[in-house]
Amino acid sequence: MNKIVILGAGTGGTIMANRLYKSLSKKDWEITIIDNDPIHYYQPGFLFIPFGTYKKKDVLKPKADFIPKGVKFVLNKIDRIDPKTNNVFLDGGDVISYDYLIITTGTHIKPDETPGLMDSLWRKKIFDFYTLEGSLALHEFFKTWQGGTLVSSIAEMPFKCPVAPLEFVFLADEYFTKRGIRDKVKIIYTTPLSGAFTKPKCTLVLGDLLKEKNIEVVTDFYIERIDNDTQTIHSFDGREVKFDVLSFVPVNMGADFISKSGLGDDLNYIPTNKFTLQSEQFENIFILGDTSNIPTSKAGAVVHFASEILTENMLSIFKGETPKAQFDGHANCFIETGFGKAALIDFNYDVEPLRGAFPIPILGPMKLLKPTRINHFGKLAFRWIYWNILLKGRDLPVSTNMSMKGKIVD
C-alpha cells in the first residue's frame, strides 16, 4: 500500500484529494487529508460581507462534504513534519507516515506582526476582511457609520488575493454612494508598491479607475506601526495617514509548522520548483498553492490550474517517470469595480494582464482589463462553480496554462 498524505483541506487539498482519488487504484493507494478546521470557507466571499452582500451562511460549508468518502479525513493540528523519516507529527502525539506528501496549508494573516494593529481599536475601528470574524465586525461598524476617513492599507507583500483591497475600496465607494453619504466619506488606499498593482498595464487601468472614483492612493507606504491614540498609521520613511476607520491587510505568512519543520523562508513559504511544483529540497514532497514561494498570485484560481499540473506530475512519478507537465503561473482573477461591474485579468509568470476578450477571441463574452457587467456576473457565478466544480476537481472550460487567444498585444 502506498500512502499519500495531504496537509490542508482548503481549496488545494480538497481538489487534490478528489483528483488523486479518481485517478488511483483504491487497493494500492491510501489517501489521508489532515486539517484542524471542519469548516470550508469560501474566502472570496469575505470581501462582500462588510457591505452586506453576503451573509455568514453564504460562505461556509462542512469540509467533509467535499472530500471523497474513501479518503481518510483527520481533524487535527499539524505540529511538525520530519521530511527525512517521512513522518507527520500531530498535536497530542499521533504520527502519520507517508510515501508522498502534499503541503497545501495556505497563507494566513498575522496581525501581531504589525505594532499597534491589535491594540485598543482592533475590531472596533481597525478591521481585517481576511477572516470571517473580521469581515462580520466591519459590517456591523459600517451599518451605523456616519462618515469620516476610511483608510485601506496593506502591510506586506505578498498577500492572498492581491486585488482584494482594491476591490474593497471600489465596493466601499458604491456602498457609501448608495447610502447617500459618499460626500462625507474620504477613501484612502495605501500600498507598499509604487502603484495600484504590480504589473504596468493593469496599474494604469486601475489607477485611472481609482482617480475616477475619487479614491486617494498613497504609494511606497511601508507601514512601521499604528498609533491607536491618534488614529494614524506611520510609514518607515516618516509619513503618516489619519483614519477614522482602518481596513487592514495584515502580514501574510504560511503555517507555523513549516518553520518548525525547517522548510520555509522568512514568511514560512516553501521553496518550490515553479514549473513542476515539487519541493526544492525533497523529491517526495509537493507544494501547492499559497504555501509555495512560486512567483504568481496567491489565489484559489491559481491553485486550481496548478492542481491539474501537479496531478499529472504525481501520476508520472508514481509510474517511475520524470514529471513533464510545467506550470506557467496562470492566474485568472475577477476584480470587482463597483456598481455591478467587474474587470477580469488573465496572466502568468511571463505575460502581464493584457486587454482583449475571454475565453473566446472577440466574442468573449468576458472582456479583459475592462469593467463590464458580464464580468461581474462571472464573479458572482464563480461561487457556484467553486463549490460544485472546482473543489470537486472537475475541469473548468478554461485552459490550464494561459492562452494568448483573444489577448491584444500592443
Add this chain to the structure above:
Amino acid sequence: MAEKIFAGVSVTVTDEGYLTIPSQWTKEIAIEIAKEEGLTLTDKHFAVIEYLRERVLKGEALTIRSIGKSGVVDTKGFYELFPGAPLKKATKIAGVAKPVSCV
C-alpha cells in the same frame, strides 16, 4: 540596455540604470551610482550593499522585510541609509538586478 561609464569603466545597464552584469561592479562604481542618487556612501552603506550582493549571488530574492530582520540593518535603519525607496536604491548601488515584486 545601454553602455555607461562609471569611474572610468564601461558597464552595461538597464533603461533604469541597473547593472546587468553584477560581476562588473566595484566599490568605485557604487560610489558614483550613489552620487547620482544623491547619497554619500559610508561603511554602514557598504555593509548593507555587500550583504545584498551576497544574497543575490546566492539566488535569493530580496525583500525589505528579510533585510530588516537580517541583523545587518533594521528596517528603520535601511530607510535612513537609502531614503525613499531603499530596496530600489540599494540594489542599484549594489550592482544587482532591480527586485521584481510578483503578484
